[in-house]
Amino acid sequence: MANGSGRPLSPHLQVYKLPLSAVMSITHRITGVGLAVGTLLLVWWLVAAAAGPEAFARAQGFIGSFFGLLLMFGWSAALYYHLCNGIRHLVWDAGKSFELTDADRNNKIILGATAVLTVLTWIVGLAVW
Amino acid sequence: MASNSKTLRSPLQVARGLGSAKHGTEHWWSQRLTAIALVPLTVWFVFGVIGHLGADHAAFVAWMKSPFSAVMMVLTAVVTFHHAQSGLQVVIEDYVHVEWQKMALIIGVKFLSFALAAACVLAVVKIFIGA
Numbered sequence: 001m002a003n004g005s006g007r008p009l010s011p012h013l014q015v016y017k018l019p020l021s022a023v024m025s026i027t028h029r030i031t032g033v034g035l036a037v038g039t040l041l042l043v044w045w046l047v048a049a050a051a052g053p054e055a056f057a058r059a060q061g062f063i064g065s066f067f068g069l070l071l072m073f074g075w076s077a078a079l080y081y082h083l084c085n086g087i088r089h090l091v092w093d094a095g096k097s098f099e100l101t102d103a104d105r106n107n108k109i110i111l112g113a114t115a116v117l118t119v120l121t122w123i124v125g126l127a128v129w
Numbered sequence: 130m131a132s133n134s135k136t137l138r139s140p141l142q143v144a145r146g147l148g149s150a151k152h153g154t155e156h157w158w159s160q161r162l163t164a165i166a167l168v169p170l171t172v173w174f175v176f177g178v179i180g181h182l183g184a185d186h187a188a189f190v191a192w193m194k195s196p197f198s199a200v201m202m203v204l205t206a207v208v209t210f211h212h213a214q215s216g217l218q219v220v221i222e223d224y225v226h227v228e229w230q231k232m233a234l235i236i237g238v239k240f241l242s243f244a245l246a247a248a249c250v251l252a253v254v255k256i257f258i259g260a
């Protein structure tokens with residue numbers, strides 16, 4: 001390798017174009033952190049419901065606002081991505097699908113499933129609202 | 130262990146025990162266990178949220194008065210926060226290398242996660258047993 005030590009180099013993140021698998025790997029972590037932040041809305045929702053009708057109406061009002069819906073859309077996409085890619089991690093943990101051809105195919109399946117599930121959820125969600 | 134290793138310990142001896150942290154694979158295992166549990170819980174939660182997007186207070190209370198819904202909501206909250214704090218711990222361990230900052234963040238995340246989980250459980254219990 002270029003450093004002359006014979007040891008492998010890590011990719012220089014500012015000049016190296018990450019392959020899709022690598023982008024999806026770090027995205028799993030980013031969506032995980034984002035979902036953890038999103039749990040704050042879940043806490044607000046439940047605690048507001050326990051506090052009474054006025055507090056609950058305020059929480060529902062925020063969720064129904066433009067900013068609330070934007071957050072919910074982001075979280076729903078992050079949730080489906082983390083769910084689908086998490087299942088891929090469980091398959092890896094079982095010792096399966098380590099070949100590059102498997103990874104390339106599963107990348108597409110996960111991204112497709114995330115998009116389809118997110119759009120489907122919002123179509124149903126807005127229809128029953 | 131590779132055959133060029135200078136150690137006299139057998140591969141079995143090296144593999145035995147619970148490692149330097151003395152917890153073995155416990156953290157890894159609990160992260161997977163909560164992940165598996167969250168697959169059905171998340172599906173239930175998404176359907177529940179969709180069904181109560183514009184709901185008024187009475188409709189939400191009626192939902193949480195069902196024993197099944199209350200149990201599922203408690204499980205969702207507890208398992209979610211357990212999974213979140215265990216994942217955030219790994220993220221912190223990977224990126225924060227100043228010992229006291231790392232410890233402070235991990236402790237803070239864990240305390241906050243379990244406090245928020247407790248708040249969720251109390252909220253559900255209060256609605257469930259409320260008049």
